[in-house]
Amino acid sequence: MTFTGPFQLDGKIALITGGSRGLGRLFAETLAQAGASIVIVSRDEERCRQVAQELEQSFGRPMYAFGCDVARSDQVDALYDAVASTVEHVDILVNSAGLNRRNPIADLRVEDWDDVVDANLKAPFLMARRFGPDMAQRGWGRIIHLGSILSAIGIPGRTPYAASKAGLLGLTRTLALEWATRNVTVNALCPGPFKTDMNLELTRDPVRFQEFVQKIPMGRWGELHELTGPMLFLASDASSYMTGQTLYIDGGWTAQ
Numbered sequence: 001m002t003f004t005g006p007f008q009l010d011g012k013i014a015l016i017t018g019g020s021r022g023l024g025r026l027f028a029e030t031l032a033q034a035g036a037s038i039v040i041v042s043r044d045e046e047r048c049r050q051v052a053q054e055l056e057q058s059f060g061r062p063m064y065a066f067g068c069d070v071a072r073s074d075q076v077d078a079l080y081d082a083v084a085s086t087v088e089h090v091d092i093l094v095n096s097a098g099l100n101r102r103n104p105i106a107d108l109r110v111e112d113w114d115d116v117v118d119a120n121l122k123a124p125f126l127m128a129r130r131f132g133p134d135m136a137q138r139g140w141g142r143i144i145h146l147g148s149i150l151s152a153i154g155i156p157g158r159t160p161y162a163a164s165k166a167g168l169l170g171l172t173r174t175l176a177l178e179w180a181t182r183n184v185t186v187n188a189l190c191p192g193p194f195k196t197d198m199n200l201e202l203t204r205d206p207v208r209f210q211e212f213v214q215k216i217p218m219g220r221w222g223e224l225h226e227l228t229g230p231m232l233f234l235a236s237d238a239s240s241y242m243t244g245q246t247l248y249i250d251g252g253w254t255a256q
């Protein structure tokens with residue numbers, strides 16, 4: 001497929017945290033398909049290299065890989081330096097790295113809270129703080145945060161996840177205002193349930209899986225390809241007048 005007009009990303013460089021697996025891997029493929037070169041980042045550097053190699057083979061342009069725990073400011077600082085010495089600039093930042101630990105609050109350890117909130121909320125702050133100002137200086141940028149239906153609603157047993165994903169919308173709106181005059185847009189993409197490693201616990205349990213299905217007005221989980229259009233929209237000129245907003249792709253769950 002070739003993309004033309006506002007959806008094409010020729011010459012753009014997109015950094016995707018959590019690009020090694022799941023939705024991040026899907027977004028890497030989506031943006032590469034539209035013409036971008038991709039920088040894959042996760043804690044597993046080897047896996048990132050493998051993905052970058054696969055993308056290079058499919059699309060015939062340079063792709064890059066870095067290992068980094070994006071919840072740690074020292075590692076994000078080192079990542080920024082390593083990326084700056086490898087590519088000219090980063091135009092698009094997709095903060096897809098994320099973590100969930102499910103338990104009633106009495107059974108949650110403080111370290112569960114810290115791990116989840118650090119990966120889901122602190123990491124996007126650290127990444128935007130390093131990579132956003134350069135976009136503002138150049139006068140074009142896209143930052144996309146991965147929220148969730150839990151940015152808007154609660155589900156019992158999801159305390160740190162829901163708190164972090166709701167907080168992410170505050171970060172999204174504030175950064176959007178800081179860079180509104182610089183052509184750097186900051187938006188949140190909020191999926192309903194999709195079948196990735198994060199949801200293995202649910203997809204392997206037919207009873208819990210079915211309980212989820214019953215909450216979704218469309219009566220089914222999302223198919224991965226149903227996130228590609230929304231991601232490309234937010235990452236390209238197609239969404240040039242949209243910033244600080246939230247796009248729910250959830251089969252109608254949050255419309256209830």
Ligand SMILES: NC(=O)c1ccc[n+]([C@@H]2O[C@H](COP(=O)([O-])OP(=O)(O)OC[C@H]3O[C@@H](n4cnc5c(N)ncnc54)[C@H](OP(=O)(O)O)[C@@H]3O)[C@@H](O)[C@H]2O)c1
Nearest residue numbers: 018021022023042043044069070097098193194196197198
């Ligand atoms: N799947 C869904 O239904 C769904 C729904 C709503 C929102 N989301 C959100 O979408 C995003 C992607 O989810 P997913 O389903 O793709 O999850 P996933 O399959 O579990 O993948 C998570 C990704 O994040 C990376 N990661 C986790 N912690 C990291 C850290 N501290 N530093 C760097 N990388 C880290 C992982 O790589 P390493 O382990 O190699 O570091 C992996 O690439 C998350 O923010 C999630 O909350 C997902």
